[in-house]
Amino acid sequence: MNLTIGSKYQEFREKIQEFIRENLTDDIREAGRLATSVFAEPKRAMAWQKILHKQGWVAPHWPKQFGGTGWDVVERSIFAQECLKANAPPLIPMSLLMCGPCIIGYGTEEQKAEYLPKILSGEDFWCQGYSEPGAGSDLASLQTFAESDGDDYIVNGTKIWTTYAQYANKMFCLVRTSREGKPQAGITFLLLDMNTPGITVEPIIGLDQVHEQNTVFFDNVRVPKVNRIGKENDGWSVAKYLLMFERGGQEYAPALHFQLAGVRNIAEQVYVAGSSIWQDPFFKRKYCELEIEISALEFTENRIKSALTNGQNPGPEASMTKIRGTEITQAITELALEAAGEFALPLQVDVIEPGSKDVSVVPEFAQTVMPKYLNARATSIYGGSNEVQRGIIAKMVLGL
Numbered sequence: 001m002n003l004t005i006g007s008k009y010q011e012f013r014e015k016i017q018e019f020i021r022e023n024l025t026d027d028i029r030e031a032g033r034l035a036t037s038v039f040a041e042p043k044r045a046m047a048w049q050k051i052l053h054k055q056g057w058v059a060p061h062w063p064k065q066f067g068g069t070g071w072d073v074v075e076r077s078i079f080a081q082e083c084l085k086a087n088a089p090p091l092i093p094m095s096l097l098m099c100g101p102c103i104i105g106y107g108t109e110e111q112k113a114e115y116l117p118k119i120l121s122g123e124d125f126w127c128q129g130y131s132e133p134g135a136g137s138d139l140a141s142l143q144t145f146a147e148s149d150g151d152d153y154i155v156n157g158t159k160i161w162t163t164y165a166q167y168a169n170k171m172f173c174l175v176r177t178s179r180e181g182k183p184q185a186g187i188t189f190l191l192l193d194m195n196t197p198g199i200t201v202e203p204i205i206g207l208d209q210v211h212e213q214n215t216v217f218f219d220n221v222r223v224p225k226v227n228r229i230g231k232e233n234d235g236w237s238v239a240k241y242l243l244m245f246e247r248g249g250q251e252y253a254p255a256l257h258f259q260l261a262g263v264r265n266i267a268e269q270v271y272v273a274g275s276s277i278w279q280d281p282f283f284k285r286k287y288c289e290l291e292i293e294i295s296a297l298e299f300t301e302n303r304i305k306s307a308l309t310n311g312q313n314p315g316p317e318a319s320m321t322k323i324r325g326t327e328i329t330q331a332i333t334e335l336a337l338e339a340a341g342e343f344a345l346p347l348q349v350d351v352i353e354p355g356s357k358d359v360s361v362v363p364e365f366a367q368t369v370m371p372k373y374l375n376a377r378a379t380s381i382y383g384g385s386n387e388v389q390r391g392i393i394a395k396m397v398l399g400l
């Protein structure tokens with residue numbers, strides 16, 4: 001593994017920095033600064049997507065012939081780091097990280113031509129309809145049924161936890177098309193239009209008082225069969241392929257370093273009995289322990305990057321980074337609470353809406369501490385819970 005960054009990469013970094021300096025407006029940057037989850041305020045996030053799209057940089061991880069950048073793993077990582085440092089809002093992952101790669105891998109030529117350009121441009125906004133009230137970790141037990149009716153399916157059932165369904169005009173989802181045989185064998189992967197009659201979206205409000213998730217009800221929803229990705233009853237292969245993109249290859253360490261530095265910034269500004277929290281040796285020890293943990297994770301992630309550069313698959317190591325990445329994320333938000341103390345107590349979600357004129361009762365550095373802490377509780381659940389990831393490691397890595 002070569003850890004030195006050569007001059008080629010230094011030049012690349014400077015090019016990215018210059019582009020961001022010239023194109024990332026204060027308005028859009030504010031959405032990144034105030035984001036309290038993996039999602040930023042969608043209007044500004046989409047505005048940033050359009051700017052990147054114009055430059056051809058919206059989907060660095062896609063193959064070049066479909067609109068990717070042709071950057072190697074290190075260049076992609078540098079791009080992500082620079083976006084993070086500049087407070088650029090994260091782009092909506094359901095379209096670019098999940099649905100797009102899946103259509104590239106399993107879609108027909110017509111489907112690629114129809115959907116991929118609109119994913120890149122942001123014209124289509126996708127949500128993920130996998131989970132159901134009785135099917136989360138055990139996804140194969142899903143019951144939403146699609147009955148064949150000539151050239152269409154008629155879909156009935158319920159999806160839950162559907163992030164940003166209230167903004168999405170499209171959904172990729174898993175439906176049951178057969179109740180015969182193994183549960184995995186009767187599942188089909190469908191794309192549908194959220195404006196189709198029979199679809200109802202109801203909000204789920206999070207612990208942090210923010211509306212990100214929804215329940216989506218299907219009542220005799222007609223979906224053309226041409227919207228199917230892959231073969232009927234072969235949706236499980238497509239779903240597993242997509243989950244590889246959702247779970248795998250994600251880099252946590254750069255964002256974690258950045259978030260931890262933010263905790264120091266808070267600790268330096270909060271005073272108790274005349275000295276700052278940062279001067280407290282017990283606090284500093286916890287901070288340093290987290291710094292060490294992030295560095296350890298960074299080495300694992302560098303090993304994965306190195307394997308990817310050499311054309312290998314990261315395999316079950318992605319489960320390791322998912323567990324450690326989310327656990328450290330949660331620990332950082334806990335340390336931030338400790339640093340902010342009473343300033344973290346008011347939960348003023350309206351104040352952290354980008355462009356809000358509401359008056360904050362706490363200093364700016366403390367505004368997002370509590371919402372981030374509350375939101376981060378879910379990181380060890382979505383994308384496959386950490387218990388399930390441990391099961392994968394036990395089976396695939398340790399052979400238990």
Ligand SMILES: Cc1cc2nc3c(=O)[nH]c(=O)nc-3n(C[C@H](O)[C@H](O)[C@H](O)COP(=O)(O)OP(=O)(O)OC[C@H]3O[C@@H](n4cnc5c(N)ncnc54)[C@H](O)[C@@H]3O)c2cc1C
Nearest residue numbers: 128129130131135136137161162163378381382383385387
């Ligand atoms: C904030 C958030 C956003 C989400 N967004 C989406 C989305 O956009 N689209 C979508 O389709 N889904 C989404 N989900 C759903 C998410 O994928 C599921 O919540 C997750 O897979 C867990 O399923 P569950 O909630 O049904 O819990 P369950 O599967 O019922 O699990 C309950 C508990 O049992 C444990 N458990 C279950 N099985 C095992 C096992 N085999 N071994 C050990 N422990 C086990 C789990 O770890 C958990 O602690 C989201 C969830 C959250 C919290």
